[in-house]
Amino acid sequence: MPLQTGPNTPVPTLEDVAKRAGVSTATVSRCMNAPKMVSEKTRQKVMQAVRDLGYAPNFGARALAARRTGTFGAVIPTMDNAIFARGLQAFQHELGQAGITTLVAASSYDPHTEEDQIRTLVARGAEALLLIGSDRTPEAYAFLQTQKIPFVNTWTYEDRPGRVCIGFDNRRAMAMLAREVLALGHRNIAYITAQRPDNDRARARFDGVCDAMRAADVDPATLMIEEVSYGIEQGRTAFGRLMDRTPHPTAVMCGNDVLAAGALREARARGIAVPDQVSITGFDDIDISEIVFPALTTVHVPHKDMGARAARALRAMCDGEVPDVTGPLDTWIAWRDSLGPAPRAANG
Amino acid sequence: MPLQTGPNTPVPTLEDVAKRAGVSTATVSRCMNAPKMVSEKTRQKVMQAVRDLGYAPNFGARALAARRTGTFGAVIPTMDNAIFARGLQAFQHELGQAGITTLVAASSYDPHTEEDQIRTLVARGAEALLLIGSDRTPEAYAFLQTQKIPFVNTWTYEDRPGRVCIGFDNRRAMAMLAREVLALGHRNIAYITAQRPDNDRARARFDGVCDAMRAADVDPATLMIEEVSYGIEQGRTAFGRLMDRTPHPTAVMCGNDVLAAGALREARARGIAVPDQVSITGFDDIDISEIVFPALTTVHVPHKDMGARAARALRAMCDGEVPDVTGPLDTWIAWRDSLGPAPRAANG
DNA sequence: GACAATTCTGTAAGCGCTTACATTTCACTT
DNA sequence: AAGTGAAATGTAAGCGCTTACAGAATTGTC
Numbered sequence: 161m162p163l164q165t166g167p168n169t170p171v172p173t174l175e176d177v178a179k180r181a182g183v184s185t186a187t188v189s190r191c192m193n194a195p196k197m198v199s200e201k202t203r204q205k206v207m208q209a210v211r212d213l214g215y216a217p218n219f220g221a222r223a224l225a226a227r228r229t230g231t232f233g234a235v236i237p238t239m240d241n242a243i244f245a246r247g248l249q250a251f252q253h254e255l256g257q258a259g260i261t262t263l264v265a266a267s268s269y270d271p272h273t274e275e276d277q278i279r280t281l282v283a284r285g286a287e288a289l290l291l292i293g294s295d296r297t298p299e300a301y302a303f304l305q306t307q308k309i310p311f312v313n314t315w316t317y318e319d320r321p322g323r324v325c326i327g328f329d330n331r332r333a334m335a336m337l338a339r340e341v342l343a344l345g346h347r348n349i350a351y352i353t354a355q356r357p358d359n360d361r362a363r364a365r366f367d368g369v370c371d372a373m374r375a376a377d378v379d380p381a382t383l384m385i386e387e388v389s390y391g392i393e394q395g396r397t398a399f400g401r402l403m404d405r406t407p408h409p410t411a412v413m414c415g416n417d418v419l420a421a422g423a424l425r426e427a428r429a430r431g432i433a434v435p436d437q438v439s440i441t442g443f444d445d446i447d448i449s450e451i452v453f454p455a456l457t458t459v460h461v462p463h464k465d466m467g468a469r470a471a472r473a474l475r476a477m478c479d480g481e482v483p484d485v486t487g488p489l490d491t492w493i494a495w496r497d498s499l500g501p502a503p504r505a506a507n508g
Numbered sequence: 509m510p511l512q513t514g515p516n517t518p519v520p521t522l523e524d525v526a527k528r529a530g531v532s533t534a535t536v537s538r539c540m541n542a543p544k545m546v547s548e549k550t551r552q553k554v555m556q557a558v559r560d561l562g563y564a565p566n567f568g569a570r571a572l573a574a575r576r577t578g579t580f581g582a583v584i585p586t587m588d589n590a591i592f593a594r595g596l597q598a599f600q601h602e603l604g605q606a607g608i609t610t611l612v613a614a615s616s617y618d619p620h621t622e623e624d625q626i627r628t629l630v631a632r633g634a635e636a637l638l639l640i641g642s643d644r645t646p647e648a649y650a651f652l653q654t655q656k657i658p659f660v661n662t663w664t665y666e667d668r669p670g671r672v673c674i675g676f677d678n679r680r681a682m683a684m685l686a687r688e689v690l691a692l693g694h695r696n697i698a699y700i701t702a703q704r705p706d707n708d709r710a711r712a713r714f715d716g717v718c719d720a721m722r723a724a725d726v727d728p729a730t731l732m733i734e735e736v737s738y739g740i741e742q743g744r745t746a747f748g749r750l751m752d753r754t755p756h757p758t759a760v761m762c763g764n765d766v767l768a769a770g771a772l773r774e775a776r777a778r779g780i781a782v783p784d785q786v787s788i789t790g791f792d793d794i795d796i797s798e799i800v801f802p803a804l805t806t807v808h809v810p811h812k813d814m815g816a817r818a819a820r821a822l823r824a825m826c827d828g829e830v831p832d833v834t835g836p837l838d839t840w841i842a843w844r845d846s847l848g849p850a851p852r853a854a855n856g
Numbered sequence: 857g858a859c860a861a862t863t864c865t866g867t868a869a870g871c872g873c874t875t876a877c878a879t880t881t882c883a884c885t886t
Numbered sequence: 887a888a889g890t891g892a893a894a895t896g897t898a899a900g901c902g903c904t905t906a907c908a909g910a911a912t913t914g915t916c
Contacts, residue, residue, distance in 0.1 A: 171655055173902055184866045189904060199864060214654030219631040220577070221902035223568030224871045231632070239593050239612075241795070249588060252614075261628055264587075264612055266600075280609055283567040284579070284632070306562030307519055392795060421799045428801065447589070447740060451769045453776065453801030521872055532896045537874060547894060569872035572901045863912070874901085881894070886887105 172213040181209035192217060223285050232474055233263045233286030235277045238390065240266075241418055242446045244292070247314070250467030251290055258475060269390060271358045275300040282307055288474040290467075294318060294325070295360045310477035312470045315461075316360055317488040324483055326470045330361045333459050333491040334368030334413075335375075337441055340493065341411050342376040345502035346439065349373070350384035350409035352398045352419050365415050365443060384409055388419070395422025396429075403430065403438070410438055410502045417442035417449045417458055424452050424498065435500030445494045454497035462489045520561040529557040540565060571633050580822060581611045581634030583625045586738065588614075589766055590794045592640070595662070598815030599638055606823060617738060619706045623648040630655055636822040638815075642666060642673070643708045658825035660818045663809075664708055665836040672831055674818045678709045681807050681839040682716030682761075683723075685789055688841065689759050690724040693850035694787065697721070698732035698757035700746045700767050713763050713791060732757055736767070743770025751778065751786070758786060758850045765790035765797045765806055772800050772846065783848030793842045802845035810837045 178185045183202060190197045191206040198206070209215075223229045232255055236244040252262040263281055267274035275297045281289065282303075289304070289311040304311055316327040341349060351369050354362040370380040384405065386398035395414060399422065402409055414420035420442030427434050434440055434454055442449055442458035449456035466489065473483035526533045531550060538545045539554040546554070557563075571577045580603055584592040600610040611629055615622035623645045629637060630651075637652070637659040652659055664675040689697060699717050702710040718728040732753065734746035743762060747770065750757055762768035768790030775782050782788055782802055790797055790806035797804035814837065821831035 187865060214651060216627060216631055216651070216655060218572070218902050219633050220568040220571030224566070224572055225904040227871070229568070239587070240597060241590055241593070242588065245587050245589070261632070279564060283564055284609070285567050303562060303564070307564060392799060425799045448796055448799065451740060451773045451796065452799055535895060566872050573874040575901070865910070879896070885890075
């Protein structure tokens with residue numbers, strides 16, 4: 161067993177340190193948590209003992225005794241892609257400054273898995289949670305309530321009392337982009353959406369497209385719809401199916417950048433020129449939208465700002481304060497190369 | 509305070525449940541942990557009480573009493589990109605099957621941050637750790653040893669007693685790719701590497717390129733080197749600097765796909781045809797290497813396999829078994845479109 | 857040098873849970 | 887109806903730490 165110190169060396173405890181340093185456990189505890197309460201001399205002794213023994217505090221015991229863990233949690237739909245990474249990073253960074261650790265879990269876009277993960281994180285000591293969207297099981301909401309866990313819903317915005325949202329208006333944001341698509345003359349429009357059940361953001365974005373169509377006197381019923389699960393490959397095949405239709409769309413709007421990346425890939429594979437023959441748009445403005453070809457025109461959302469604000473709001477809520485939520489955050493269109501005017505042929 | 513049940517309702521404990529169900533705390537505990545030890549009738553009663561009260565066990569107390577947490581940890585360099593996501597997913601999935609929760613932390617490619625994160629995860633109850641690479645502070649290794657935390661080093665392979673590696677041979681893998689580059693006639697070769705200090709994989713990959721050059725009787729001293737930190741933007745600017753040199757390289761090999769994506773982006777911005785004028789290669793084969801343009805020729809590494817194997821190995825180690833590590837895992841070249849023969853002009 | 861004010865340290869009571877062990881209950885035998 | 891073993895439940899001792907409180911040591915003051 162070369163991996164171990166020895167078969168019977170137990171992991172050192174506070175008491176071991178105390179004994180070795182010749183002080184009480186209380187003093188050792190204070191050395192670790194409030195050094196200024198301890199005299200310089202004893203602190204030296206204690207810290208030396210800590211080092212000698214390779215002591216590390218037991219989280220469970222500490223949490224139990226102190227009734228706080230210094231841990232916040234985040235449940236995101238997927239770690240698979242960079243969508244939530246940037247916001248999460250900002251969230252973690254902001255909390256790190258305050259000495260708070262972040263625990264992350266993924267729900268795979270499934271409400272029951274999400275509920276499980278929420279329970280798990282709370283059981284593991286998360287004192288507050290960052291959540292994505294607002295669609296979740298009533299049980300999850302009930303649980304958060306009885307456990308008194310402050311939480312914020314991000315990536316969405318609803319003005320509902322007793323619910324803190326740090327996000328933006330998905331519907332309006334997508335409507336804005338759709339308006340531009342329509343203004344460029346597109347009338348055969350398709351929309352590749354992520355699964356809408358249990359996903360308020362996907363629904364809102366879809367509704368946004370319809371809003372813009374109605375506003376432009378185009379019947380939303382003419383919108384070609386592909387509803388697929390999340391992934392590059394899914395976007396790719398959905399785009400393929402759309403292009404197999406007759407007539408095919410001149411603009412394919414996608415519910416997120418990952419789907420759009422897939423669509424772009426398939427367009428290239430089929431030799432379809434973007435945006436000359438078909439325009440493609442995304443939503444989210446993640447890293448890859450800049451490096452795909454052609455660079456993706458998409459909706460920019462305030463990833464970092466959301467993460468940082470969520471962190472601050474949760475900290476305030478943990479202190480019993482009321483977080484200042486100022487309303488939905490801004491989004492804007494990141495104009496790049498994948499959206500252009502409707503081609504004449506398909507439009508005449 | 510609409511966010512709370514009431515100002516003075518405490519979070520329910522095991523004892524509350526016991527009282528409500530009219531049984532002892534031991535029975536409630538057994539209901540939660542070993543249902544078959546309890547009669548059907550009392551279990552019903554207890555579970556009802558649990559539901560009524562919205563009870564959730566306190567992780568700290570449970571960990572303290574049971575001396576196990578059912579939690580494994582993973583410290584990865586960055587969550588920023590999809591590099592580690594796929595492997596991590598497999599890791600989590602495999603552990604999830606066994607009822608084990610995964611905690612993830614990021615080190616930002618900094619050994620001291622990594623050491624901190626290791627301590628944090630262990631303090632939070634991680635019973636075993638997945639780590640990336642083998643470069644880390646001696647203190648980190650010492651800590652793992654005194655705390656008796658089983659760990660595996662992934663994404664690397666070294667045959668060192670007492671150290672479990674689940675990875676591949678970075679050096680050989682990169683050498684293989686470099687051999688192909690050389691075989692295509694390239695002699696002006698550049699290499700964009702991630703920071704090599706504290707990163708055994710970056711060093712190994714670099715060494716691999718040199719190996720191949722020597723094997724082809726090309727002086728490794730002629731290799732143009734750019735060493736940058738991790739990121740698309742860094743790859744982009746490094747590529748720019750290389751193309752500003754005279755003569756410029758005909759092949760730019762990159763230490764990872766993210767850097768390569770940046771290089772590809774800059775090539776497009778400068779109107780440099782890939783691979784006709786300049787070839788570009790990557791390493792890792794992450795999602796984006798398929799969607800960039802032109803699709804990236806890169807080294808495929810067994811993301812999922814590593815994650816799943818690491819999970820199994822750690823489980824075995826926790827049970828006091830010796831994990832069966834069969835040697836380095838296979839890698840191969842993912843041939844796509846960004847590598848081509850050296851252009852005549854620059855080569856004549 | 858005695859006394860108060862101040863700083864430091866020790867004592868000990870839990871925090872909420874698990875589990876070894878003891879006890880009770882129950883379904884069968886005889 | 888008493889006796890038996892198995893199954894179900896209860897009792898209570900911690901797990902390793904924090905922290906209120908009390909007590910000891912140190913410092914400053916007159």
